[in-house]
Amino acid sequence: MNKKEPYHLLNLVKLLSIVSIIFFHINEFFFYKDINKAFSETVFLKWIELFSRLIPFSGQTIVFCIFFIWGLKNKKVKNIFIFSAFLLLAHLVISIPWLEGNFLTDIEWDIYPFILFSYFVVQFLNKWPTLKRYFVLISLLMxxxxxxxFSSLNFPFFLKGAFVGNCMEDFSGAWPLLPxxxxxxxxxxxxxxxxxxxxxGKKELLxxxxFILLGSSQYGNMFNLPFGPNFYxxxxxxKPVVFWGNFVVIIFLARVSVLTNVQLFLSKYKVIQFxxxxxxSRRFGLCYIIQVLSLVSLFFIRNVFYNPVYLDLxxxxxxxxxxxxxxxxxxxxxxxN
Structure with a gap:
């Protein structure tokens, strides 16, 4: 398969995931409440909330899909300095709404430094491509x-958020490295x-x-999650059984997304091509940054948008x-030109 050819199924998964993520971000930036009834009065967001509650692991889905696609393409960034600076700058921008006084403690570990660190790790491990199956097995076990x-491990305060998350001292606990x-x-x-x-093959498909049928007993177990301060x-x-009961579907979709028959079937539909x-689909990282910049900008006039109609808009x-x-x-x- 041509490396430049789009993976249609993965693009669909990413789009559905970003719909969920934007919903959670609107609540996070505008309300920051674990239970929020404001969306029940909207025309569209009340349905998007229901959908988002069914796939609240959309952040994990996006991270997995990004690195899966990078693995398919054996991707390396052209300029690691620009890549690193870009992610760290994005991290500073997304932290602006939460700055209250102490710059060093208000800026928490989050998705951008997590992706940067993870990129360096996979590139280091990729020096031993023959060990790829062992890396997969170890990752599954971890x-x-x-x-x-992991959270019971002792780390200095300034490293705790990055390595195991800090959920005990009024921090978000977002994207700890372990596990x-x-x-x-x-x-x-x-x-x-x-x-x-x-x-x-038939045996692999069966x-x-x-595994999907086995995991189906866990569907909906995250529906009543808090989606404000305690979301992350x-x-x-x-619990691993809850996560994997749901996430095995994402792994399966990633597997079949590379199949020639799936690609040919999906490419027939104009909506999929669209x-x-x-x-x-083509510039996900930059689009995500634009989404964050939009949220940060609107954060300072968020009171204007508490009207249900405005929330939909x-x-x-x-x-x-x-x-x-x-x-x-x-x-x-x-x-x-």
């Missing part, structure tokens, strides 16, 4: 260990493993269906803002 085992660094490792090396497996401490500390041509505005930005940039560049 992600089956209950997070309470979650093994999720991008899993994604990357599954990508390396699946890249040439363009068909699937095995996948067996909840979703990143799920999704794969979206900026959210904000959601769709944030979702389509990256498309508008890149459409405008392309139009400007065409005029210059």
């Amino acid at each position: 992600l089956w260990i209950p997070t309470r085992i 979650w660094v093994f999720l991008p490792i899993l994604g990357f090396f599954l990508g390396r493993e699946f890249v040439d497996k363009l068909s699937i 095995a996948w269906l067996f 401490c909840f979703i990143l500390n799920l 999704i794969s041509n979206l900026s959210w 904000v959601f769709f505005g944030i979702l389509f803002m990256p498309e508008l930005v890149f459409f405008s940039l392309n139009k400007i560049l065409r005029k210059k």
Whole structure:
């Protein structure tokens, strides 16, 4: 398969996940409440809330998909300095709404330094490509260990948030390295493993269906999650059986996304082609940054948007803002040429 050819199924999974993420971000930036009835009066967001509660692990899905695609393409960034500076700057920007006084303690460990650290880890491990199956196996084992085992480890305060999360001292506990660094490792090396497996046998398919059926007993167990201050401490500390009962579906979708028959089938549909041509599909990282910048900007006038109608408009505005930005940039560049 051509490395430049879009993975249609993964693009669909990413788009559905970002819909959920934007909903959670609107609540986080505008309300910061674990239980919020404001969305029940909206026309669209009340349904998006229900959908988001069904897939609250959308953040883990995005991280996995990004590294899975990088694994398929054996991707390396062209300029590691620009890549690092870009992610760290994004981390500072997303921290602006939460700054209250002490700069060093208000800026917490979060998704951007997590991705940066994870990238360095997978590139280091990728020096031994013949060990990819061992890396997959180790990652699976580590992600089956209950997070309470890691949270009991002693780290200095300034390292605690990064390595095991800090849920006990009024911090968000977002994206601790232990055990979650093994999720991008899993994604990357599954990508390396699946890249040439363009068909699937009956035995493998039956095995996948067996695990999906086995995990189905855990569907909906996260529906009543808190989606404000305690969101990350909840979703990143799920019981392994709950997480994997749901997430095995994502792994399966990643597996079948590389199949030639799946690619050919999906490419027949214009709506799928449209999704794969979206900026959210082709420039996900930059689109995510634009989404964050939009949220940070609106944070300072958030009281204006408490009206249910405005909340719906904000959601769709944030979702389509990256498309508008890149459409405008392309139009400007065409005029210059």
